[in-house]
Amino acid sequence: MNAPARFPFRPLAADRVVVVGAGVAGLATALRLAPLPVTVVTAAPLGFGTATGWAQGGIAAAMGDDDEPALHALDTQAAGAGLTDPAVAEAVAKAGPGLIDWLVGLGAPFDRDEAGALALGLEAAHCRRRIVRAGGDSTGRAVLETLVRAAAACPSIEVLVARARDLIRDDAGGVAGLVCERDGVSFPLPARAVVLATGGLGALYASTTNPTGATGRGLAMAARAGAVLRDMEFVQFHPTAIATGADPMPLATEALRGEGARLIDRDGAPVMAGIAGGDLAPRDVVARAIFQVRSRGTEVFLDCRGALGLRMAGRFPTVAGLCAAAGIDPQRQPIPVRPAAHYHMGGIAVDQDGAASVAGLYACGEVASSGLHGANRLASNSLLEALAFAPRIAAAIAAAAPAGACAAPWETRPEAGDLADLRATMERRVGVVREEAGLRAAVARLTPAARHCDAALTGLIVAVSALSRTESRGAHRRSDHPEQLPARHTEVTLAQVWRMADAAVPVGA
Incomplete structure (x- = not known):
């Protein structure tokens, strides 16, 4: 205390x-x-x-x-x-x-x-x-x-x-x-x-x-x-984070595509060809398309060359500055991009x-x-x-009526230390595309730390919610459940999360 x-x-x-x-x-x-x-x-x-x-x-x-x-x-x-x-x-x-x-x-x-x-x-x-x-x-x-x-x-x-x-x-x-x-x-x-x-x-x-x-x-x-x-499972991955190795990753705003920028692979082929909405499809659609191309070992780029590149500094000064800091000239070079966790x-x-x-x-x-x-x-x-x-x-x-008097006692939890393992687990197992085995592995990895670390607890809640949604909808894509079921919300309390985590990870696993 x-x-x-x-x-x-x-x-x-x-x-x-x-x-x-x-x-x-x-x-x-x-x-x-x-x-x-x-x-x-x-x-x-x-x-x-x-x-x-x-x-x-x-x-x-x-x-x-x-x-x-x-x-x-x-x-x-x-x-x-x-x-x-x-x-x-x-x-x-x-x-x-x-x-x-x-x-x-x-x-x-x-x-x-x-x-x-x-x-x-x-x-x-x-x-x-x-x-x-x-x-x-x-x-x-x-x-x-x-x-x-x-x-x-x-x-x-x-x-x-x-x-x-x-x-x-x-x-x-x-x-x-x-x-x-x-x-x-x-x-x-x-x-x-x-x-x-x-x-x-x-x-x-x-x-x-x-x-x-x-x-x-x-x-x-x-x-x-x-x-x-x-609905804790719904994490939006922005499709066009600038992939230059920075952490956090700088962002190439979606408005660039609204002004004519196009997504291409390393051979110059359009990434969004044949997909409804093309480069202006919803974020989850674009993020998955880029994810699939990258999973085949091919880089993806945002092509702003031409007229848009010439006016980049005036219309998109933030992106222009980020590119300059990374040694990229958008007038002459396409910008390397990849999906990154952006909004919950x-x-x-x-x-x-x-x-x-x-x-x-x-x-x-x-x-x-x-x-x-x-x-x-x-x-x-x-x-x-x-x-x-x-x-x-x-x-x-x-x-509303004011709250009652504070109940005592109260206590605090320790600050999280190195989150590298947690972040790697979330990226690999609870990312753009998910499946049951990976989600169960994430739950097993996160559960012990979640009892004393708020970051791990939040990650665990996302993972168990994603495991419980056995369909693909919006930003939540299950490769093992590509179909869409009747619409429903996922609502949980902490007590339910612990029960779900215990059920997902067999004793002794």
Whole structure:
């Protein structure tokens, strides 16, 4: 057990909300909660260490004269492969234009055309040009900087740089606060509610576009608090991570293909020839096509040569800079690419207000399973989802009764050490294409470590969920079960995960 030696910040107000994470989901929620007092807990100073700042594509919103939210919602449902909640898709798509206006009001510097209208890009599986961007391919960074400025100017928000270690329960089983650690000292933060905005789990894989801290800690904390997790097997692999040996892998945004880039093999043959949607097919389709080509020992490249290469520096400055750092000239050389873990569609099961199954706990952004993404996220819907749920969560917390008093005692789990073996296991056994033997091997490898390591616990939950889904749907492809069964969600609690893991690994195996 741990007892705090001291509190490294001023005492908390009785009605304070704790928001864990300082990406777009966390900061948007904190801003929407005003004037309620909020403590944003972040492992790094504002503006650093979040996946938001790395988002290149943009924010999907039906802003064009030829577009409407209903079309955006239909595209979202089509990408979700039968598991998107139509009501959620419609509500989020309808909110999109207003959310863009909110960001503009905060000073977001979105790109505009010569007439002053928002410049709209096209990405895979969208039927219209509806990707609102900033700085060409620097949208995430521009939006994050906008929200950081707004949060810094908001008197109801305070920022605590510390590591979130665990959720605190009250006597009724609800969440009543957070255990943090800073400078080797663990201490509790009592709260009327806790909002997890901790991002995804891509860094559990050896090949990922995510920050190194994206190991699913929020998911593990929620599971240990008794929350229901949903559709944890659905991990999206971005098809065009730049394959130059970096970890994390730099990303070549999907918008490049929207502007004419094509996928080719080392002989120059088109990778997506004969596949519905071609180079603008949904991400899971493109990722599997590249995976299959690479499994035959052939490299895959993104060909931006020609007119697109000539304007790369202006239209896609982030990608141009990444290529330059790797010694690649996109005007003259195709860019080597491969699939890499990029986004997690599963997460903490939440309702239309972002509330989890445990009282006092909310989730926003990638850590949540809101019903929007289903089995495969539509490009540029991630920032949109976080922005759309932030005001819903804020309103629900303001209307709810505060949590009860913190129950004692509380304890923390040790930090994970070297994750190399875990990442290799997830990459090999729980990757783009899966099968029963590999998944059982992953469960056997992960189960012992999962009892004391949050990263391994999150990986185990993904593996047992993938093992239980004996079909292929969206981003989850089973080579031994290529068919699609009637649509269903996978929902598990931690107690069920342990039972599933024990059943998957025979005693003595």
